[in-house]
Amino acid sequence: MPPRTSLESDFPAAMLSEVGTKESWRKEVHRPATSTHKWWAKRLGTVFRGIITSAATPEGADAVGAYGSSLDLAGAVVLDPFSGSGVTGVEALKLGAKAVCFDINPVATLVQRQAVQPWDLGALEAAYKEVESACRAEVDRLHRTEDGRTVLYYFWVATVDCPECSEAVRLFGSPVFSKNAYPKRVPKAQIVCPDCLSVWESRYDFVAETCPKGHRVTQHGAARGQWATCGNGHSFKILGALDGARPGYEMYAKMVANPDGSKSYEAITEWDRGLYDECVEALAGLPQSAVLPRGQLAPGNNTDQALKWNFREWRDFFNARQLVSLSLIATAIRDLTGPAPEREALCALFSGTLEFNNLFTSFKGEGTGAVRHMFSHHILKPERTPLEAHPWGTSQSSGAFSTLYKSRLHRAHEYKTKPADLIDRGAGVERISGVSKPVGASIADSWKSFAAIQGQAAYVATRNSAETDIPDGSVDLVVTDPPYMDNVHYAELADFFHAWLQNMRPYTGYSDAATTRRSGEVQHADPVEFGKAIEAVWTESARVLKPGGLLAFTFHQARISGWVQVVESLRRSGWAVMAVQPVKGEMTTSVVKAGAREPSNLDSVVVCRRVVDGATNPHSSVEEALATATKELTDLLDAHIDVGAGDVRSVVRGALLAHLASTGADLDESVATLVDSLATESIETLLGSGSDRDRDGDGDGDGDSGSDGDCDS
Template sequence: MSYILKDFPIERLNEIALKEANAKKPIYQIHKWWARRLGSIFRMIILATFLPQDISETELWRKFYQKTDLGGKIILDPFMGGGTTVVEALKLGCKVIGIDIHPVAWFITKKEVEPLDIDKFKAEFRRLKKKVADKIKQYYKTVCPKCGEEADVMYVFWVKKIRCLKCGNEVPLYSSFRLASLGNNYHIVFCPSCNEIIETDKLRGEVVCPKCEKRFTPSDGYAKGKYYLCPSCGGKGEVLKAVKREGKTPEAVMYAIEYYCPHCSERGYKKADKYDQELFLRAKEEFNNRKNELLIPKQKLPNGYNTRQAKNFHYEYFYQMFNERQLLCLSMLLEEILKIEDENVKEFMILTFSDLLQTNNMFCRYEPDKKHITVTGGGFHAYWPPPAPVENNVWGTKFGRGTFKRVFRKTIKAKQYCEAPYETILKNGKSQKNVLRYSLKGHLGNNFDEILNSKVNVILKAQTSEDLSFIPEKSVDAIITDPPYYDNVMYSELSDFFYVWQKLALENKHECYQGEYSPRSREIIKNPAQNKDDEFFVKGLTNVFKECNRVLKEDGLMVFTFHHERTKAWASTLRAILEAHGEGQPRFIISAIYPVRSEGRSGVHGGGIRYDIIIVCKKTLEEPGRISWEKLKDKIHERAREVLERLWLSDRDLRDEDMFVVAMGKCLEVYSWYYPNIFENGRKVEVEEAVDGISDIIDSLLKIKEIEALPEKIDEITKLYCSYIAGSNEIGYDALHKRLSKGGLEVDSLAKEQLIRKEGNIVKVIEPSERRQFVEEKIRRGANLLTIDKVHLLYSVYLEGKPIVKYLSDYGGEDVRKVSELLYRKTRDEIYAKIAGISISTPEKVRVSTLDKYIGG
């Protein structure tokens, strides 16, 4: 029996994963892919899947930290994504078949495992530098305001302008008037009237511009979230409504430059002057003269879930996500890359170019505290056009992030990792690299016979996994994967951003780049924009799992990671597992469940969830026992209570979402033992009904615990707000009605207090600052305040930059402190922590706990 069926070293592995989550190994940084799983987690999954149950944990960790060869075991990953399973399997001497419907994922994984002659790669970079670097860099020059000499542009600051819906005057969409913070309460700000650059120790206090004498507060701005505040008439309106009235993409204007001066040997900020404006116009003119011959994508932005943000702002084509200077420079660079003769080196340079795109477009923004560019949304998880985009230096200078020079070095670093892979080892709380002393090389083949009878150790396919007919029955030792998470990530829509550029370079070489866009028709997700509902997701995932069942050896395991905060996602995935077999064939049952750390701070699966569930399935021909739904619910309630009690006692910094995921996983394990022989009054209880019931059990246990932590005098509306609404932006009306009815309240009770508002079938949660006027009116009338009223009032005061100490004497108290503390724990909004008076500077707890002990229960 496999070790993973008996145990899994959760706690120690989680400590390592926490370190890796926020500093991924270089190979996994070679190119952007969404929701990559952690290499350390999948290395341990593979080891625990193939090592015997009687191995000691000490020996297990010894094999984790040394060169370990599993003797050519064949692993299938039907959803390989960014290639974590493929890379880790090759590191352990396995043979691996990786499949993904997305060409971008296939190309990334292909280059992750293919060897690269780094000397040849560097030589081609030197050729590119000689041929094209100066042509690009000529468009990223400025005049140093200190010495008057030519300096290099690092970043160009732009702002979009709209017209006020009330007065018609232009509104520049500055979210604040701060450019950067340099530490020790020292800030670089700009005057919103004349764009003069000012150094100040004030951020929330008033500053006077030394040039035009304009008085302003740097932390203010004319755009906050979806609203703008007109500097001319003081009117407030929705940005999107103003854009729709104009009927075109908002114009962007240049207002500031960050530069590096080689003569002064320092970075600095300056107002964008005539020289900077004219240089951009020169590039724009060159682009317009050559645009028909340039290598730029011509595809329209397709309709979709993730493209709607951009299309709402009237972006119609992918090239509109870049300005003319970027398109000119990117095209010149790509044109030279395609002249590389060595096909493998050329592909690595194409991959480098592709990754460059995410930090060289007009959907990027600037991090004032970190003083560098970042991709929109913290990880390019949506095509969201920022109101104040930042343009990068495409080639790069001495400093700066995401330039071609930097991304080239990143590619080298990734391939150097393949020459000397390492794992992270913790000593005295600090991480160190433990080099494994061997190289990672993929020898690619095309058919299954090759992987059996030659040095071929990897097959990669860009296709759907619903048809694995090229793999014989019962020929794969294990399935190890990370399937699509229902409706969390629309991979095809997101990867189109890279695909349309990669197609320019690869369509004549690889068949999977023939289409105008990434394949969509068989992509297994739930996406209403593509007319894909729950049934489409379940059917597709079931088809894949059926194929996995067919090719998996009888004693093989299917192991995958999953998490989601929505019960429908769990129900769909569970149904796919339990129905993945034909008549008379063995079925899958869930044999073990383990919680492990998810990706880093910018992960996208399920919002704020930080834990994945490892689901271990094995094949069985045994008929499940018959049980009544009431009796099974009792078993599940006991299992959920036991798991949650252990999590509460573990004293870990766990959110409700994390605990829900862990408890749900363990409860589904119990459910799978009896499926489909679960009955209520003579009828079978279907998966969706059962998962809803399990969710209700876990949810009620969590809410009881939360409410127990609050003082008794707190009003019921505040309690239910904290339990069912806090932390959400919007909730389905029916779901909220179902939740509130358990507490004896109607949705209208919360709407009357302006905590929510109904919009069709959706309930929008109203921001604290939007409630301020309502709360102040209650105070004026002498009405009793709810505890949540007091908290939101204090929140609004703090948001305005005013000290809340004097307000606490009137509106504070134990009830306010406890509610604020709970809201901070649920939302991680630091303003609630300030109101509660709790410290937020301590790092996330990572300590030995009972989290890994609950498994055997």
């Protein structure tokens, strides 16, 4: 068997977790090349740089130094069969290697292409100006007050009719519709009267007030949980009251940009309603050639909630003004005739803007980015009080095409031209330039054309990674992050973007299928089907890897069945697990994690070699495997890395199942029970009551360093 590497034996997990923690708070700042568009479960570039450099560093050598050095992997080919946002590809290119980025979803491919290809900034700016000239004046006109001021945001509320008395019920959970992100420091808040929609300023913690028209207003609105109560006192289930139709929506307030630079909250007027009615007419009159979303939602784990609210078509996710405004922008981009990479970048930028401009967004409040994007919970969750933003936007806007142009495309261009890495050289984590090569790859769409490229190259394609055109033994290293077995089904969510992109044709060969769902997707709620699908990818990876090469992937899974299937699939496809290395994987306080019973903070880097190359799992017993996992977790805890119960459980499961699989054991229910019992004991041993360790390392022992991490502007 080839000599061991640092990735297998002395992986610098504590250092990578420290720099990864800093990256996790602002991924879009520290790794902007892979942040031009939404993709789910994006991993940390610092960690993946560490995986690649450690795989190239012999056991016992300075892996930390290799991470922070100008390591040159010229001639090497790195494959990512589940490429997602392109993190592996970018890190490989920065280190001088060639990158192969495959994903079965075309939206992911679009994101990867933006991450690795160069743009001409002058051509990009010219294309942007051409789009602005074609559509901005009309989009601005549709977002203005009667006296000509710009409306930054319109506030809406969903309405349903009471099933008993037919009274229209506005589904306010609270009349406080705007408050500061830190209300105890800044108690000022905006209140709406649920009866007459008067708007006034008060405090976030008011008890009861009388609105300007004499209605008594308290802290509670008509909606609470799944239930609502009408003005006549009838309580009913909201979903039951929909009766096969979507809820109605009513504007009740707007935030206006004033000439002096201030912003003000104002009630909706008849003029505002008339302007919206004009948008309804304009939508009906759009030419057939205009870009609009097409397609219907299909049932699925992440679409069922929207379907229950009777959102059937993707265009249902937008009101009339949004559809008209977004169509104007999208059509102008589609019709660009300039250079292809820059047009493609604007297509991706527009698609990313959709995330902040639809009926599933909400208001985050003052003192933070105003728009809470639609995927903050990784599901298509209808909003009872949606926020309508100005989609082109101004310098005061959040989540708009113009502001994202600067914060995403300009930032990504600067990063690709002069990459900066987070490195700890003893005086804390710093951003350092000069240790990575610029990113500006020629993109190939086949192995033949990829192999012929001289210089920096990336083979980027939408394909099932179980079936590739890569010759046997052509890849030096496989590094990836496979999809979750369940929970976040990427294609179900990506169809929201694809509904627009299929009409825009961002690049030659972009899919014109009605959906991004495809046969061969690895994600599956059935663990057995998940195992079969991922086994096919592992088998293909083993075929294309050079003798002695490594496969490394990050993984965490709340259900033990997911771990069982991953380990079994590796065994069946001829891989031996050489190490399971815990390392920082997630932001500590994300919205999604906050609702989990055992939220994860760490990933497990599963390092594998081919059995045909003589590889075997290094542990001789369950006790030895458990001791290794315990030491790795203890090292992270001693370095003040946040480690939770879910992290311990996942890492121990992976290590023990990998060893047991190597012995030929049947990973049945009894084995799973044993493994979980040992994992629970490890949690108690390592974490105890949780009160004796300051797990977030900030010195206060509360385990919370306090950000929602949603920093797009």
